[in-house]
Amino acid sequence: MSLARPIRTMLFVPGNRRSWMEKARKAGADALVFDLEDSVPCAEKAAARDIVAAEIDKHAAENGLLYIRINRDNQKYDSEDVSAVVKPGINGLFVPKAEGPEDVSDLSDMVAEMEKRKGIPSGSIGLVVALETARSVQLSYEIAQLPRVETLVACTARNADVARNLGFTWTAEGLETLYHRSRAVIASRAAGKKFPIGGLWQDVHDLDGLRKFAEFNRSLGFTGEIVLHPSNVPVVNEVYSLSQADRRYYEGMIEAFAEAEVEGKAAVMYEGEHIDIAHVTTAREMLATYGEDT
Numbered sequence: 001m002s003l004a005r006p007i008r009t010m011l012f013v014p015g016n017r018r019s020w021m022e023k024a025r026k027a028g029a030d031a032l033v034f035d036l037e038d039s040v041p042c043a044e045k046a047a048a049r050d051i052v053a054a055e056i057d058k059h060a061a062e063n064g065l066l067y068i069r070i071n072r073d074n075q076k077y078d079s080e081d082v083s084a085v086v087k088p089g090i091n092g093l094f095v096p097k098a099e100g101p102e103d104v105s106d107l108s109d110m111v112a113e114m115e116k117r118k119g120i121p122s123g124s125i126g127l128v129v130a131l132e133t134a135r136s137v138q139l140s141y142e143i144a145q146l147p148r149v150e151t152l153v154a155c156t157a158r159n160a161d162v163a164r165n166l167g168f169t170w171t172a173e174g175l176e177t178l179y180h181r182s183r184a185v186i187a188s189r190a191a192g193k194k195f196p197i198g199g200l201w202q203d204v205h206d207l208d209g210l211r212k213f214a215e216f217n218r219s220l221g222f223t224g225e226i227v228l229h230p231s232n233v234p235v236v237n238e239v240y241s242l243s244q245a246d247r248r249y250y251e252g253m254i255e256a257f258a259e260a261e262v263e264g265k266a267a268v269m270y271e272g273e274h275i276d277i278a279h280v281t282t283a284r285e286m287l288a289t290y291g292e293d294t
Contacts, residue, residue: 002194007195011233015039024230035068067094082114092126093107093126095107096132098133129152152193154197186221204231
């Protein structure tokens with residue numbers, strides 16, 4: 001299983017904040033993640049589960065992508081979470097704190113059982129797996145190639161789970177997590193999952209910093225970001241979309257190469273660069289991936 005197109009923005013919403021869910025639907029994110037894990041106080045997790053289960057039906061009518069981040073204890077993923085939220089209306093689960101492919105495989109089995117019980121087509125509920133531990137980073141390819149996994153997420157937030165597990169000291173430039181991020185991109189793409197997701201920028205009011213962060217992640221090969229606030233969605237959507245200039249550049253390249261082929265040439269100079277079929281294949285893929293609606 002893999003994503004059919006990039007998710008430029010995955011906007012997280014605490015599962016105990018029903019009013020925030022309604023606002024989030026209007027933010028323009030490509031996908032929402034209703035969170036039952038870290039953003040929900042322990043005392044409110046049962047109530048949040050009920051809220052999210054009820055909100056799934058409302059969201060389904062709007063046809064937007066929806067994922068649910070579930071809880072995990074020291075041994076396994078929360079079976080009550082899985083039972084409550086695996087239902088028609090969600091695209092998948094956002095999987096936190098996996099240690100390796102065996103954890104994700106066990107969760108996949110739990111999801112398969114829920115699909116069977118609830119009459120959901122087998123294999124239709126995907127898994128988006130966050131690499132938050134050293135072992136999961138080391139085994140990122142093995143995780144990515146599991147059938148139900150849609151893509152990997154490599155978040156590099158300051159002082160969060162990844163920072164604690166990998167032991168890095170966060171900087172805005174992000175060189176300390178360059179290997180972690182690039183490894184996730186390579187593992188995801190090597191497994192045929194073309195649209196890896198990065199993130200996340202915690203200073204949600206610093207939109208200039210957010211833009212620089214997202215631009216750097218896109219340069220590494222990510223195709224989208226985790227975001228924490230609706231105000232961040234337009235910035236990240238723009239970074240992960242083709243600009244009109246980029247679109248004209250790729251269209252012009254394809255046209256120039258077609259003219260060269262008519263003349264019996266396999267390469268052409270285009271805007272000062274030597275272009276051949278490899279470059280044109282990239283251009284066609286970019287235009288096919290980022291349609292007019294992005």
